[in-house]
Amino acid sequence: MKDNEILIKPVVKRNGLTFSFLGSLGVVAGISLFLFGSEFFAPGIVCFALGAIALVLGFSKLAEPEVSLKLTNEGFTYFHRRGQVSVAWENVQRIDQPRVTQGIDTIALPYIGVKVKHMSPVLEVISLRLAAGLLTEQRPLLMTASTQEEDLSVLENQMSAEFTPFIEDNDRFKGVLAMFGHRSRLLGSHLGYHLYISTDALDRPANEFIALMNQCKHSQVA
Structure with a gap:
């Protein structure tokens, strides 16, 4: 190491x-x-x-890759069998475990959620195979988001936007990257986070890993 x-x-x-x-x-x-x-x-x-x-x-x-995540001074890199993506700490706004309400209960989802400030830096470095793979793997999250939305027409309109270019500031993305950008934005508005890492990719309980990532983010891996 x-x-x-x-x-x-x-x-x-x-x-x-x-x-x-x-x-x-x-x-x-x-x-x-x-x-x-x-x-x-x-x-x-x-x-x-x-x-x-x-x-x-x-x-x-x-x-599965031997290493699923690498935390450094600059940020973290997520390794997946389809590719990888790096996110700078300065672009991370929040890290936590997403939760949803079911009746009177609050349920923690088996993911680590990362809310970013801007999607463009992520779309610039994510591999196309990984973006396409995550679009498929995140269908359960999309279904979960639909159960939290009282007005399904809002969700349907947001989903239809996935087939249009993704524009953020002066950056413009098309194809798979645009779809992934729109999907991340949709999940961010309904579940609170743009990027999701399965807890299966971890080597410790979710709460301990969240604490580690937040420590690295604030101290830049001292």
Whole structure:
């Protein structure tokens, strides 16, 4: 680890090799039971199905980056299997865990929310593959936002704007970047944050990570 640099290794990455190994054994055992005769067909199906599930889960864990976040003096970088994006501390307005109301209860969402001052610096550095991937992954957040909006026509109008250029100050973005900019702005107006990091990408409880990020933001990783 370099000086003034904190690396976060995701919990979801753990046990990837174990799941892959056990999954391979399950698939092989299932195929072997098929070959032994029809009386072993049922247990063979069970072994093969469980093995396939474990194998897919193991491969998905191994596909995740070794480091999910890097905190430095300048800001933080979020690493995703589809790409990465960096955000300067000076562009961060607030970091917390987004919460929504459900009846009389307040529910914390499994994300770290980052409210930025300007989206243009983010759109300038985010990879196109990551922007496209996050648009898909954030659909549950979009559905959550819809449950918080009493007048759904407002949300529908904001969603229709995703297909238009995203303009901020003198910057203009088109295509996927425009869609991601509009989506971030929409989520910011309904859930309070523009960027969302899944808690699966963390190596500690959400409240501890939020405290760490705020400490880094205010002290610039002393």
